[in-house]
Amino acid sequence: xxxxxxxxxxxxxxxxxxxxxxxxxxxxxxxxxxxxxxxxxxxxxxxxxxxxxxxxxxxxxxxxxxxxxxxxxxxxxx
Ligand SMILES: [Zn+2]
Numbered sequence: 001x002x003x004x005x006x007x008x009x010x011x012x013x014x015x016x017x018x019x020x021x022x023x024x025x026x027x028x029x030x031x032x033x034x035x036x037x038x039x040x041x042x043x044x045x046x047x048x049x050x051x052x053x054x055x056x057x058x059x060x061x062x063x064x065x066x067x068x069x070x071x072x073x074x075x076x077x078x
Contacts, residue, residue, distance in 0.1 A: 023039060
């Protein structure tokens with residue numbers, strides 16, 4: 001009979017305080033290739049998307065993403 005020991009260790013995940021999160025968006029209209037200027041402010045990226053749609057009828061779908069750096073730390077039991 002084979003035995004194995006599985007240990008449970010609690011972890012937590014936090015944003016790296018030294019990084020600035022970045023929001024990105026790009027137009028999904030075929031052949032367009034437009035992308036918003038990335039930045040930490042989601043509302044500003046949304047405004048860029050709405051402006052793009054206003055200038056180009058039919059360009060109303062965008063791929064949006066949010067990127068940051070996360071750090072995982074093991075939480076030691078007290
Ligand atoms: Zn477009």
